[in-house]
Amino acid sequence: MTKPFHKKYITMCLLLLFIAFANYYGHRVLAENKKSNLTVHFLDIGQADSVLIQTPDGQTALIDSGNESDSMYIQGYLLNLGIKKIDVLIQTHPHEDHIGSMDDIVYSFEIGTVYALDTDYDNRANTNFKEAIERKGYTISHPKVGDSFKLGDACFQFISPKKSKYKKLNHCSLVTKMKYSKTSFLFMGDAEEIAVDEMIDSDDDLQANVIKIGHHGSSGSTPVGLIKKVQPEYAVITTRKNSKIFPHIRTNFNLKVYGVKPLLTAGNGTIVATSDGEKIHMTRSPYKNTDRESLIK
Known part of the structure; x- marks a missing residue:
């Protein structure tokens, strides 16, 4: 037994x-x-832009920083994720809804490299940003088309603006493409019309799984030619609830015709894209980088 x-x-x-x-x-x-996952956070700050990128090794990039009134939310979001340093700070162009909180960000966090548009555009937000950079002893780099940098295993390249001057400041937006292994993202700033047409006509590789639509989905932001060249799966549009202007009906129509899934911060809240290098998963997250609700079934 x-x-x-x-x-x-x-x-x-x-x-x-x-x-x-x-x-x-x-x-x-x-x-x-x-x-090994890379995360991209499209912050829900209404009709304004701020995009946070986190690499698997803990490095961070912040593209734009919303309005002045968005400062507390943006800082709180970063601090909630344990972020103390921003390795790369990018100012796409100095409209207030893109750099209104950037002086506060510079004062509150350690900053590595700063990229900004080379312009003498004069408004309070841009003046405050430049003053904060000077007081903290940082320098501003003015990238040209084709310039690139790496953040961990993520590779970034500046795609636009193609010219030094345009009549509209939106056309001057720094447009950045990020590649992470087999996945890619295109951050359009407020680029539209002329600048977008120049990108379409160029030899640049614009293909991206996710595109942050330019200028909140304005009528000239997303022509058919751009969608054909980018071939995105998802299109993120930053706008406020009940907006009668953004996104424009033409933008919605073009995205629908080509089977691109539009995701609006209005209604969805902060949108988080997670890439393992092979596939991208889109979720919504009010704050934490965990327990997200899937946006794509």
């Missing part, structure tokens, strides 16, 4: 050890997969 019991006991022990090993190994794999 003792031998079968002993054999059964050993079998049970081995089985428990196997389960424990499998759970441990499974959790390690999940942890490693989580560490």
